[in-house]
Amino acid sequence: MRAAMRDDLPFPRTEVGKETEAYNFAYLDEQTKRMIRRAILKAIAIPGYQVPFASREMPMPYGWGTGGVQVTAAVLGPDDVLKVIDQGSDDTTNAVSIRRFFAKTAGVATTTKTREATLIQTRHRIPEEPLRDGQILVYQVPIPEPLRFLEPRETETRKLHALADYGLMHVKLYEDIARHGHIATTYAYPVEVAGRYVMDPSPTPKFDNPKMDMCAALQLFGAGREKRIYAVPPHTRVRSLDFEDHPFRIQTFKQPCALCGAEGGYLDEVVLDDRGGRMFVCSDTDFCEERRAAGHRGAMAADGDAAGETR
């Protein structure tokens, strides 16, 4: 996929597999992909800066990650191994259909294993397993502008970014503390990238913010409806905004994962019955299954529960 960033490579055009004659490689035409790659290169050169791009219609509705899909299409190469997650899970309708889309239009191999993937498209989570050099994480972004909550005028937010005038971001955090006694923003928690631009990390839980900091993988963000691409290059400083007397903290969970016993992971609440029964399990399904395959057991895992069969 490093190769895929180059415009001059002879990519397979219409000859990927039998069922794909109707499509160009990865659906988008080469000119569009070049345009998106130029936006991505600019985004990498200016970490955290929102680069406008001419977002295309994709054969799926907005809200289904059309920005992420276009970024993925533009950087995907024939040798890539693709993983797609939605809220940490590989098997939601959204994740499955995007994975199928690229299997069909690009003929690439797919996986659910974080370790095996060279490119991971995600909606709202970062895998628990640390990412490594050479991997690319593509985020689906609904609203790229972190200042929009307080300043709806785009002419003004653009100026604020240009001047690194980010006091407003702290007004938002101030309001949180005034109202809730602590910074209650738990998703889309604003970060400062490379000491310069303030960026919305997309609606990932703030739990994942520390994973963005000095991450070995390249992180790309695509907002389809809003026509913006931004990036965090590998090994780049990403700092969550806070106050001196209210420092940034991630969520913690009282109990370990009920299935794999992992501590320190991000858990989802699963309702078991209509009598208030519930359990907390890893949101990252691949992480959870790997642990169970390695013999780890949580409090509610059935004996002999084989990895991958629980959900």
Next chain:
Amino acid sequence: MTDLPLLSARGLTKFYGERLGCRDVTFDLHEGEVLAVVGESGSGKSTLLGLLATELAPSAGAVHYRMRDGAVRDLSELTEAERRLLLRTDWGFVRQDAREGLRMGVSAGGNVGERLMAVGARHYGNIRAAASDWLARVEIEAGRIDDTPKSFSGGMRQRLQIARNLVTHPRLVFMDEPTSGLDVSVQARLLDLIRGLVAELGLAVIIVTHDLAVARLLSHRIMVMRRGRVIETGLTDQVLDDPREAYTQLLVSSVLAA
């Protein structure tokens, strides 16, 4: 202290296309001085204020300002970053319509704290303490600090605007009809508060008003505008008690008749 003016306007002129906003306005303002700009509707008062506060670009003329570091700068030559810093530190702007001067969706405390955060304050407790202090000084109850101005009366909104502007200890505050649209008793209380703060803090103020009673109560000097030009200027009491220009005489007598 210094004898150099804080602000000097020279030949300030503004055309909106063909239409004249104001023409050839020249004056000096010294530290701690309160200047009222009066005249009927459409005479160019708001245009002049906009030019002085760098919100409008002049068609001709210039404004010089003595910065906190003592350097006298041509305001048209400030960078955008310098201009914004000036606007939110050494200057204030109190608007007639509080919705333009406040963030209506942000709490009173957040409105006051915004300027502090804009210039780098990052300690919540300190920001909140400064906000509480300023709310008390403009007579807003401590219990309202977390309420948004949407729930405030017109008078409270104006007082909140004042607190929001004064928290960075500006030396110059622009006010555009800050009391109009308020009930008479509310106006009186607000004017009293402004007068007290101006005296206590030694603020320089340029206040635009069509109400000569406001000018008389607050200002040392007055500038009378008509059709975009300054037609008479002088000490407030002198101009109001003994107007030279026929137009000013008319203005004064219409107040007396009212």
